[in-house]
Amino acid sequence: xxxxxxxxxxxxxxxxxxxxxxxxxxxxxxxxxxxxxxxxxxxxxxxxxxxxxxxxxxxxxxxxxxxxxxxxxxxxxxxxxxxxxxxxxxxxxxxxxxxxxxxxxxxxxxxxxxxxxxxxxxxxxxxxxxxxxxxxxxxxxxxxxxxxxxxxxxxx
Numbered sequence: 402x403x404x405x406x407x408x409x410x411x412x413x414x415x416x417x418x419x420x421x422x423x424x425x426x427x428x429x430x431x432x433x434x435x436x437x438x439x440x441x442x443x444x445x446x447x448x449x450x451x452x453x454x455x456x457x458x459x460x461x462x463x464x465x466x467x468x469x470x471x472x473x474x475x476x477x478x479x480x481x482x483x484x485x486x487x488x489x490x491x492x493x494x495x496x497x498x499x500x501x502x503x504x505x506x507x508x509x510x511x512x513x514x515x516x517x518x519x520x521x522x523x524x525x526x527x528x529x530x531x532x533x534x535x536x537x538x539x540x541x542x543x544x545x546x547x548x549x550x551x552x553x554x555x556x557x
Contacts, residue, residue, distance in 0.1 A: 407465030410456055417453050419518070420446070422495050427454040432461075441494075442526045442533075492534045500527045501547035504540055 430437050431454060439447040459466045493501065503513045510521040531543050
């Protein structure tokens, strides 16, 4: 028997591939937090990831899940001002911590992309996001930070 859960989520245009770790982390947050905010540079899949997490979580909510586009909320007081704390360190996502660890080995965007099975352009966006979050200007600053925080071996 199929149970229809109400929602206003768009239909996915094509198969969702990868990001199992991100799905798991966000799925855990959804169990504990009412609102989750994803932030980062454009084009890294925040919207697609959040829609997939919402679809996976919909069965747990009797009233369904609902997409609310921030641009459509007219009163800023209705939007949360503090993002939920999650399983992050230094404000970085798991993927960003992985990339920071690989930077300690002096790898190029291409080499990091090969190791993580993502494009060099995606690596570049993650590196830019890491720099923004940590207030750094260079890859070497990220590598030093990662080494100081036990990331040089790639552990998270």
